[in-house]
Amino acid sequence: SRASKLAEPRLRRPSLATWADLAAKSSGRSMEYSPAGSRFMSLVRLWGSPESVAETMASPMLEVLRSFNPSAKSSREAYPGGEGVVLASGGSASQPREGYLYFKGIVQFHGGEPEVLRDEVDALLKLGVLKRGLVLGCMHCGRVAFIAIDRLSQNNRCLRCDGSNPLTAASWNRDGIEPAWFYDLHPIVRDFLHENGEVPVLLSHHLRLNSRTYTDAPEMELFKEGKRVAEADLIALSDRRLLVAEAKSSNHLRPKTGKGTRLGAARKKVRLATALHADEVVLATTHEAWEDASIEAVKTAVGELTPTWTAPQVRIITALGTDHVRDEHLS
Incomplete structure (x- = not known):
């Protein structure tokens, strides 16, 4: 019973x-x-566990993550070696400008070997901590912005004026040289x-x-x-x-x-x-x-x-x- x-x-x-x-x-x-x-x-x-966050923050990768929040206002001041670019953030009062890095910039701030670092960057891309994309200019309003790879197309809408821009050499302004990938940091990590x-x-x-x-x-x-x-x-x-x-x-x-x-x-x-x-x-x-x-x-x-x-x-x-x-x- x-x-x-x-x-x-x-x-x-x-x-x-x-x-x-x-x-x-x-x-x-x-x-x-x-x-x-x-x-x-x-x-x-994002990372999956507190331990994973702490392991990344306690490694040389922390300097890479910090470099996405440059204190300088211009690309030349923030990245004198051509490691990345500084762009307007799009409305954040606390962070009016944000940095975007080339892979060579990630290597520079990390200090490790590119072959080993590639795996670590790919892991952060899979987690969504980093995003890969292009930095493109708008032919209508002149605004330059980062466009994540998931949103890239042959014709891209400007985030500022909504103008349509064909993905041609004029949009990346590199004198005919094919554009290189840039990397963006998740906004929550930037704020953190x-x-x-x-x-x-x-x-x-x-x-x-x-x-x-x-x-x-x-x-x-x-x-x-x-x-x-x-x-x-x-x-x-x-x-x-x-x-x-x-x-x-x-x-x-x-x-x-x-x-x-x-x-x-x-x-x-x-x-x-x-x-x-x-x-x-x-x-x-x-x-x-x-x-x-x-x-x-x-x-x-x-x-x-x-x-x-x-x-x-x-x-x-x-x-x-x-x-x-x-x-x-x-x-």
């Missing part, structure tokens, strides 16, 4: 992001992905790198390599009564220790406008760590060292907001993305 059967409870294995939200809800708060965290999850869908989103990924890669067991969640925000009160660039469970991390391309928590500003930022990190009962607060940077004022602000916040017996340990990680990463726990 049903009454005599043994219970068969269901096993639930929530992701770390789901667990963090459940933990926050126990104290009347909630957690959800930030815009940067959501962009990272889009990258995971434009906001220095690779830094938490480099931290994730470092922690994973130095852990026996590891899982993490990308940038999440802590909310109380609908108001954002704190955020973490990375939440990780490494060898059964919970980490709340700040990962930056600078070496300070806030612009240098006074101790109070740094301390306020540090308090937010510590409050989030306390809400999740974290074992460590991690400060990570691509710089060779953190400024002393930021480290002292975090130590002060830990002393103010947590009892000694439950205080999270402060961990400093520097030189992310290099072969001499320094990782130490403060006493």
Whole structure:
């Protein structure tokens, strides 16, 4: 009979992001992905796994991906060796101009052998991270734009004025020389790198390599009564220790406008760590060292907001993305 059967409870294995939200809800708060965290999850869908994203970002391919977002406005300034071209992006306020590379440009920024790199580029093309196409000009409005290979035809519509352009020598303007392929980077990856989103990924890669067991969640925000009160660039469970991390391309928590500003930022990190009962607060940077004022602000916040017996340990990680990463726990 049903009454005599043994219970068969269901096993639930929530992701770390789901667990963090459940933990926050126990104290009347909630957690959800930030815009940067959501962009990272889009990258995971492109690459297939967080580990694959991290392996690419921690390799020489990162410099190639970064080169698609040049700081210079002209092709000659951005790619003095003829590695690519800079074009108007078509309306992005944060990135008014974007870069497109030849294969020789990819080789140049990567520094590897073309034969080996060809396989890696083909793999990124299959994933949709890169696109191959031509850079063509419009005979009507003069706009030059990248046209992906899937949209190329004998007659191509201008993305700006909708004019029809035959695929002839006049459209690629190379003095009769057949055009070479250009490569475009997926816009989500462009935006991710434009906001220095690779830094938490480099931290994730470092922690994973130095852990026996590891899982993490990308940038999440802590909310109380609908108001954002704190955020973490990375939440990780490494060898059964919970980490709340700040990962930056600078070496300070806030612009240098006074101790109070740094301390306020540090308090937010510590409050989030306390809400999740974290074992460590991690400060990570691509710089060779953190400024002393930021480290002292975090130590002060830990002393103010947590009892000694439950205080999270402060961990400093520097030189992310290099072969001499320094990782130490403060006493």
